[in-house]
Amino acid sequence: MKTGILRALAISTALFSATGAQAHRQWMLPSSTVLSGQSSWVTVDAAVSNDLFYFEHQPVRLGNVKAWAPDGSEVALQNASTGRYRSTFDVELKQQGTYKIANAGGGIFGSYKEGGVEKRLPRGASVADIETLIPAGATDVKLSESLSRNEIFVTLGAPTETVLKPSGKGLELVPVTHPNDLVSGEAATFQFVIDGKPAAGIEIEVVPGGIRYRDQLGQMDMKTDAEGKVTITWPNPGLYWMSAEASDANVSVKGAQQRRLGYVSTLEVLAP
């Protein structure tokens, strides 16, 4: 049962289990983040797991994963497949500049009582299904709306900023330091926004990859300042998983009491 709940969280609202005790983390891992040449390819692994970055638990379903070229146009995922532990897909890079690949989505989760017995909404419940999922006569209906985003960036040639513009919906990253210009020993500043406004005082967690081969997690915890900014000085080159979460009452789903917002990204930090 416990496993069932964890799995439900991992899949339907994977981003929220991110910083919680259960620690399932959703991630996407590109083959390269800094590339050169006329054109190139990246291949991306996408999974939900405990350890970073090992596929050992569940694949990320690719239904909501999209990619955008430096000019802002959407580009197709190619060679997509979903296996037992991970999904994988390719993106062809034909334009010079920064691409964004994102798994963004929303859902609803919660519980109600029917005849005095508490029941949970099924995992992956969508907003459109609420009417049919909650039976007439249900009491103690508790609904939370979720809005989550898992984004990675890759750059062919010089970094560009078109795809970094926030949509103004949910929790988003507004890079001050370009996410494909990160170097060990240097400080990087990122701003977080909720619905386009600075997300002050929210918790950010940064975990270096390679967990399997060390004893300590090496996690860095920080809070955004009044402008929603955090500054991270990278202790080592490598891959880092960054996660942020927040909640508020700005719901868009009728009957929901709470909105839970999540953001994760995988960042590559190069050696100087």
Added chain:
Amino acid sequence: MQLSTRIVMTGAAFAGLAAPAAAQSIDLTVTIPRLSVAEYHRPYVAIWLEKTGASAKTLAVWYDHDMRDNEGTKWLRDVRQWWRASGRGLSFPADGITGATKAPGTHKVSFGADALGTLEAGQYTLLVEAAREVGGRELVKLPFSWPPKAGAKADAAGSTELGAVSAVFNR
């Protein structure tokens, strides 16, 4: 003798205010070590100038420039400090910058006024970075002042991917 002096002076006059410009040069010697490894590929080498507060200036990049579809540019990013400092802002092949990879040995290359452009007075670093396919990477730095004193030189050496690197600065 007289004739050549006249030509130089004419050239300098055309170059404008910087009278000695025509004679400006950096003569660089780069040694690529011979390595006994199972699979050897000649390194990609970038040579560039940095000055605090100014954008970096690439002088030369030696890479597989003659591959079909310009495919050799795929690995330019492995010359990673140069790629970040300057390379990623260039398009390839780059006029006067692109060159073929070099075999192990000592290579002399001279950068004249055309390559250097107008260098403002100040403290510079000449950087040489080498990255080798299935091998390592190394960066060697030569600090210098510009304009240089007569006979100014700088020497450094790498320990893995580069051997001795030296420069003579002329103005």
